[in-house]
Amino acid sequence: MTTVQVAVPRKGRPLEAVLERVAHHAGPAADATERADEVVSTLRFEKAVTKRDRTADRSVYERLADYSDPSDPYAPEFTLFRDARDGFPRRVAFDSLTVPTEAGDVQLVGREEPFRALRKHEFALGFDSADLVLEEVVELRPEPLATLADVNERIDPRDTDVRVAGGLGDTVYHTLLATPETRGDGGRPLDRSFVAGHEGDLCISPRYERLVEAVIGTDALDDITFCYPGEDVDEEEAAIAEAGLGVYLTVTGSTARDNGLLVGEQLFPSETVLLENVHEMDERAAALAELLIDESETELVAPASD
Incomplete structure (x- = not known):
């Protein structure tokens, strides 16, 4: 079965919300919750090291090698990114995690800017903060934008093919x-x-x-x-x-x-929202989107785009 790739943030609250949601829908033998917890704990530790709140007894390259297990296709993967702060030339960031679900295998792929990756048609689906959509593409009007459900109506279809499909409720x-x-x-x-x-x-x-x-x-x-x-x-x-x-x-x-x-x-x-590039969607991506968004868990589900 073909794996559906989904763009996700490399760190922070939105990534944790996505990991929790996808792990919730994983197969019973997938150990997805444990793997998601491993990603979260690893990134929190590395953040503490970067902020000098924790001390690591190994180099960042040794830690990166220890975090990876190339023999396991469902093990989380991490990568190194250059950190702009003096004294920290590299930081560990999330790279990918594959999770089996009833909609097929889902590969969460870390991106610095998932929303922009969808805008460039690199993915059909992605998760990012709703803030990014407002900051980049919604039309500014005299009247206020008050709800997530109204965001799609303010996106110019000539500007982007990305629409908000729903939220995760981490509001x-x-x-x-x-x-x-x-x-x-x-x-x-x-x-x-x-x-x-x-x-x-x-x-x-x-x-x-x-x-x-x-x-x-x-x-x-x-x-x-x-x-x-x-x-x-x-x-x-x-x-x-x-x-x-x-x-x-x-x-x-x-x-x-x-x-x-x-x-x-x-x-x-x-709120962390599921985004769709409407021109890249297919049946597998649509099935996954339906699986991951539960309208009973958030009042901020946007209506389907035309």
């Missing part, structure tokens, strides 16, 4: 945050309408500028000036507290509150 939110002084004593809701009536700075991460424009809506930003955390700021919430108003990812909002911020409207879900 955190881009959330509006403000100091009590910025909100004032009027008790106004801390939502998009508040931003529309605000004049001055809005602190965001530089990489999220286009995303914020999409989820707040361009009309609401007429009197807003984006500002960004300085390089010496450890917590972006601290920079938002200094600016008075901002947007950042939250789970519980506890760090924001620790910095004296009020937690406002959840503007948009940051």
Whole structure:
């Protein structure tokens, strides 16, 4: 049976979410959960070594050789990437893992930018953060983009053949945050309408500028000036507290509150999503997509594209 290749991130929360989902659908004798855990623990250890939180007693090349088992077609594979930071010329990254499922063998292939790999027609399927879609291809409009289900409608088919097929439910939110002084004593809701009536700075991460424009809506930003955390700021919430108003990812909002911020409207879900290149899809890829996306596990499943 032909293996279906799926582009996935090389590290981080999205990769862990994909590994968990695919392992859940693996055959009973595949040891997929144990292999997925092996990938996660290996990458966390290597991240700790890179950040100097852990010490390795072997060179990176020796560790890489130990992580690999060429005799086992279902063993995870890793690779080395150049790290831009001084003193760390190489880092271990995820390369691939093949998992047997009822839809056939699935090979998860690590890519630095899975979404862009699909845009270049290298894969029919891929997983990436929904943020990347907003940052690159959705149309900016006066009205805000509020749900993942609306993303496909804002993708110009002349720009890309990639569409959002559904989410994995590992959701955190881009959330509006403000100091009590910025909100004032009027008790106004801390939502998009508040931003529309605000004049001055809005602190965001530089990489999220286009995303914020999409989820707040361009009309609401007429009197807003984006500002960004300085390089010496450890917590972006601290920079938002200094600016008075901002947007950042939250789970519980506890760090924001620790910095004296009020937690406002959840503007948009940051979720790992399954992406399809509609021109590369075939029956095997479609069967795998149907297997991996369970609408009961997330309210953010996008409608099928035309």
